[in-house]
Amino acid sequence: QVQLVESGGGSVEAGGSLRLSCFVSGVNYESTCMAWFRQTPNNERELVAKMDFDGATGYADSVKDRFTFSRDIANNTLYLQMNDLKFEDTAVYYCTAEPRCYFADYLTGPDRYRYWGQGTQVAVSA
Numbered sequence: 143q144v145q146l147v148e149s150g151g152g153s154v155e156a157g158g159s160l161r162l163s164c165f166v167s168g169v170n171y172e173s174t175c176m177a178w179f180r181q182t183p184n185n186e187r188e189l190v191a192k193m194d195f196d197g198a199t200g201y202a203d204s205v206k207d208r209f210t211f212s213r214d215i216a217n218n219t220l221y222l223q224m225n226d227l228k229f230e231d232t233a234v235y236y237c238t239a240e241p242r243c244y245f246a247d248y249l250t251g252p253d254r255y256r257y258w259g260q261g262t263q264v265a266v267s268a
Contacts, residue, residue, distance in 0.1 A: 143167075143168050144166075144167070144168040144169055144239060144241065144256075144257040145165075145166070145167045145168055145257075146164055146165070146166050146237050146238065146239060146257060146258060146259035147164065147165045147259055147260070148162060148163065148164045148235065148236065148237050148259040148260065148261060148262040149162070149163045149164075149165075149262060150162040150163045150262060151235065151262030151263045151264045152263075152264070152265070153265040153266075153267065154227055154264075154265070154266055154267070155266070155267050156227060156228055156229055156266055156267065156268050157226060157227065158227050158266075159223070159224060159225045159226075159227065160224050160227065160264060161221055161222070161223050161224070162178070162221065162222040162224070162235055162237075162262060162264075163219055163220070163221055164178075164219065164220040164221075164222075164237030164259055165218055165219050166218050166219070166220060166237070166239060167218055169239055169241055169257075170241070171195070171213065171215050172195055172196075173195055173241065173242055173243070173244065174195060174239050174240065174241045174242075174243060175192065175193065175194060175195065175239070175240045175243035175244070175245070175246040175248075175249055175255075176192070176193045176213070176220055176237065176238065176239045176240075176246075177189060177190075177191060177192040177193065177237070177238050177239075177246060177249070177255060178190040178191045178192075178211060178220075178222045178235060178236065178237055178238075179235070179236045179238060179252055180231075180233035180234065180235045180236070180264075181233055181234050181236070181261075182232065182233045182234075186252075187236065187252040188202065188233075189202055189252070190202055190205055190209065190222070190235070191205065191209055191211035191222060192211075192246035192247075192249075193211055193213065193220075193246060194244060194245050194246050195243070195244045195245070197213060199211045199212075200246065200247070204230070205224075205231070208224065208225050208226045208227075209222060209223065209224050209225070210222070210223040210225075220237055222235065222237075224264070227264075227266045228266060229266050229267070229268040230266075231264060231266050232264060232265050232266045233263075233264060234261040234262065234263050234264075235261065235262050235263075235264055236258055236259055236260075236261045236262075237258075237259045238252070238255040238257060238258045238259070239255065239256075239257045240254060240255045240256055240257070241256075241257075
């Protein structure tokens with residue numbers, strides 16, 4: 143059974159940093175695509191960062207050069223390091239996984255990912 147559990151959200155001032163963690167169980171990392179999405183009230187879930195089976199990553203333009211998506215396979219954990227946070231980064235952040243996937247570019251929207259964490263709130267004050 144695939145399970146994802148996020149942690150690490152909180153409140154921070156603009157310009158600060160946070161690191162989100164996502165403990166993932168029940169997947170084979172070598173054949174699973176993973177991603178971080180975020181959602182604000184009245185908005186759709188927005189892709190923040192994605193990861194292919196081999197650890198290659200891609201980022202939304204809005205977070206490129208500020209956020210880093212990484213994984214620690216030995217500890218079954220994904221990380222999203224968020225630096226130079228901006229007010230507009232305020233959202234609920236979700237980690238997600240889609241097994242039997244190699245290249246995340248083929249997953250064209252949040253509905254293509256079957257497994258989701260419960261979400262963690264990030265609040266950035268201006």
